Amino acid sequence: MTRVRSVLRLVVIPAGSLAVTVGVPLWFLGRLPDPMARHWSASGTPDGASSPILLTALAGGVVLVVWVALLLVERRGTPSSASSAVAFFLMSLLAVLQVVAVWANLDVAEWPEARAVGAPVALGAALVAVAFGGLGWVLTGSGAVPSGPAAAGPAPRMELGAGEDAVWFGMAESRGLAVLAVLLVGVAVVVGGVVAALVLVVAGLVVFFAAVRVGVSEHGVEIGLGWWGWPRRRIPLDEIMRAEVMDVEPLAMGGWGYRVVPGSMLRGARAVVVRRGPGIRLVRGMRPDLVVTVDGAAQGAGLVNALLERDGRVLPPTPGGGD
Amino acid sequence: MYCSSINGTMLLRFDRSDADPIYDQIAASVRRSIAEGDLEVGDRLPPARELARALGVNVHTVLRGYAQLRDEGIIEMRRGRGSVVLAGGRSQARLRSLARELCAEARRQGIGIEELAALIDEEMS
Structure with missing residues (x-):
């Protein structure tokens, strides 16, 4: 059971995300405009475009980085529900957004004619990603949480003279969190739209911490x-x-x-x-x-x-x- | 006053009975720790505003202390980048610290400036 969970968490779902993120656009490459719409305004009309290949490479690259991070955390023996949830959220978000982008651009002649992607679709994509995040949380299980905080240490004392003051x-x-923030900003730039705003908020929070x-x-x-x-x-x-x-x-x-x-x-x-x-x-x-x-x-x-x-x-x- | 720094952290000690103005004490403390090698070239002093809050003094008091160090060529003050210990700062700081100590000792012993100058003259030759 634990083994099935680990395989799902470390191989199947990350590989699936990567396959969708990269595979779907490549499969339909012949039916996509070049450049294709990759960014939609708040009202839902496309307002930004880039080459399908570049877009796919960027999104696939981010999924790959998240996957490697997931494996590194595992190798250090410190997997947590939270880290899996964040990884699954990011990977599935990119995969879903790729699917949405391909659907919107399918069989259109030029990118400005791409189908509208409004707030409901963006929200739906975010919900799917949240659901995957939840799945990651559940799959990690409680057995992976390490054995509690380190014992409280000693209370050191500094020598301070009678008339002496100190500050x-x-x-x-x-550095890891700083890199994560930059990465998130990168994701926001790639995905655009309403979801980008959410990702940017998360990036902002990460910078503060x-x-x-x-x-x-x-x-x-x-x-x-x-x-x-x-x-x-x-x-x-x-x-x-x-x-x-x-x-x-x-x-x-x-x-x-x-x-x-x-x-x-x-x-x-x-x-x-x-x-x-x-x-x-x-x-x-x-x-x-x-x-x-x-x-x-x-x-x-x-x-x-x-x-x-x-x-x-x-x-x-x-x-x-x-x- | 005394201060030390380990990768980005910094301790500043000062004597509450010291009659010198706070900005002199701040400058002296930084100087001494540079001279003793606790603060190294490229190390950053705490932001003036932070130090002022901790000491319960006006930010201009701290800046005055820092400005003194800048004028002596010990630190560099850059807007937005903080105050950084300069390469030539060490020898400068050491000389200043020793001079300060010498003068304090002379004062304690009631030795006047002429007598002190004569002593230095003798040592130099």
């Missing part, structure tokens, strides 16, 4: 999204009990981006995850903990604890820091 800045960035900036000072811990550090949020020191270093495993935190951590391990902690690796966990009393991935986490957490200690807060003896 700390750190950031984390993900491709980097995070963290600042620590006596005024609290400030977390800002993106390379530009906005929108940002400040957690005052008096809301924090202590800071710990932890090794963040995105798939155990529920994925990338802003997360409410599933399961009971971190008591519904909130997390800003841009990459795998070290992060700071702010343990708060009444409120949920806050986890943020950041380079140099030990130094940042150390300063938080030093500032807390200076304020006369007695830190509970860590290591282990379990709740």
